Amino acid sequence: MQATSAPLNTSEEAGRMAKTETLLSPRFYTTDFAAMDRLDVSPLRKEWDAMLAEYEGDNNHDHFQRTPEFAVEVAERFSQVSPELRQEFIDFLVSSLTSEFSGCILYNEIQKNVTNPDIKTLMRYMARDESRHAGFINQSLKDFGMGIDMGDLKRTKAYKYFKPKYIFYATYLSEKIGYARYITIYRELERHPEKRFHPIFRWFERWCNDEFRHGESFALIMRAQPHLLRGGNLLWIRFFLLAVYATMYVRDHTRPQLKAAMGLDPTAYDYKVFDITNKITEQVFPISLDIANPKLRAGFAKLFEAQTGMDAAKARGGLMGKLGQAKWAAVGAFTFVRLYMLPVNRHALPAQIRMAPAW
Ligand SMILES: [Fe+2]
Numbered sequence: 001m002q003a004t005s006a007p008l009n010t011s012e013e014a015g016r017m018a019k020t021e022t023l024l025s026p027r028f029y030t031t032d033f034a035a036m037d038r039l040d041v042s043p044l045r046k047e048w049d050a051m052l053a054e055y056e057g058d059n060n061h062d063h064f065q066r067t068p069e070f071a072v073e074v075a076e077r078f079s080q081v082s083p084e085l086r087q088e089f090i091d092f093l094v095s096s097l098t099s100e101f102s103g104c105i106l107y108n109e110i111q112k113n114v115t116n117p118d119i120k121t122l123m124r125y126m127a128r129d130e131s132r133h134a135g136f137i138n139q140s141l142k143d144f145g146m147g148i149d150m151g152d153l154k155r156t157k158a159y160k161y162f163k164p165k166y167i168f169y170a171t172y173l174s175e176k177i178g179y180a181r182y183i184t185i186y187r188e189l190e191r192h193p194e195k196r197f198h199p200i201f202r203w204f205e206r207w208c209n210d211e212f213r214h215g216e217s218f219a220l221i222m223r224a225q226p227h228l229l230r231g232g233n234l235l236w237i238r239f240f241l242l243a244v245y246a247t248m249y250v251r252d253h254t255r256p257q258l259k260a261a262m263g264l265d266p267t268a269y270d271y272k273v274f275d276i277t278n279k280i281t282e283q284v285f286p287i288s289l290d291i292a293n294p295k296l297r298a299g300f301a302k303l304f305e306a307q308t309g310m311d312a313a314k315a316r317g318g319l320m321g322k323l324g325q326a327k328w329a330a331v332g333a334f335t336f337v338r339l340y341m342l343p344v345n346r347h348a349l350p351a352q353i354r355m356a357p358a359w
């Protein structure tokens with residue numbers, strides 16, 4: 001993990017981290033544009049048009065601008081934090097920027113490569129939002145002299161091909177979990193402003209409403225193609241739920257200082273985020289992970305242990321390091337399969353598809 005192994009001090013190092021491909025790092029995606037072009041959202045025309053009207057209204061058009069107090073707060077409060085927290089926060093900014101920019105590139109590429117007006121318009125609006133989000137984070141990295149060259153990142157980071165349905169499952173989940181993460185942090189710091197060590201968190205409330213709406217867009221796309229939400233596809237939904245939750249759990253636990261500084265316990269925070277995400281995803285997924293199951297909780301803890309063991313083995317190097325890495329990779333894979341086999345919650349899909357960001 002970058003947070004524990006390689007300190008980030010320069011733009012080049014931040015750029016390198018953004019391009020690193022690990023199991024846990026955010027990725028860039030490409031997809032089948034012709035299949036995207038054939039999507040038909042007409043079964044949900046009314047909901048679709050209402051949603052596009054919200055995008056067009058653009059209630060966050062003036063939100064991603066820094067106020068004069070921003071720099072003052074950075075100078076007064078962030079300069080006080082420990083080097084460990086500073087490092088974890090920068091790691092958080094780099095990985096958040098990479099995720100935001102990943103959405104921006106994907107939505108923009110789809111927009112450029114389709115003629116279907118429904119999909120083209122939606123993708124243009126979502127790319128607009130993600131570009132603002134990534135740019136806003138980059139300004140904070142620039143404060144530390146660590147701004148990321150996004151043009152270079154776009155040209156040189158590896159792209160992974162995902163079929164459209166995998167894009168829908170994965171992106172829907174990452175938008176909704178992104179909402180749940182940002183709103184949970186925002187609410188906590190609203191109660192404890194003395195713990196808000198950086199001003200960027202004050203932007204999270206209106207920011208996460210964008211993410212919520214992006215998730216709604218994929219919810220409508222999936223509900224308009226109901227075959228994506230039944231039969232063998234449930235096995236894929238289960239896979240993506242587990243992969244996204246497990247990745248978040250492991251990543252958050254490798255950044256303990258960041259959560260501690262906000263007065264949050266990483267485990268309690270993660271299960272709160274999972275709980276919100278479970279409640280939201282019932283709008284499209286007929287299954288959800290049973291996050292109350294002690295076996296699931298033990299499995300997630302085991303995955304973190306495997307990641308920590310893997311990092312230690314990598315740092316050790318040599319033959320013993322190699323053997324250690326193989327062992328922990330096997331433990332991780334075995335634990336993931338066991339988690340996948342656990343029973344899931346099942347529910348009927350609601351008639352009313354769209355929901356409000358009520359958290
Ligand atoms: Fe975003």
Ligand SMILES: [Fe+2]
Binds near residue numbers: 103130211214
């Ligand atoms: Fe988003």
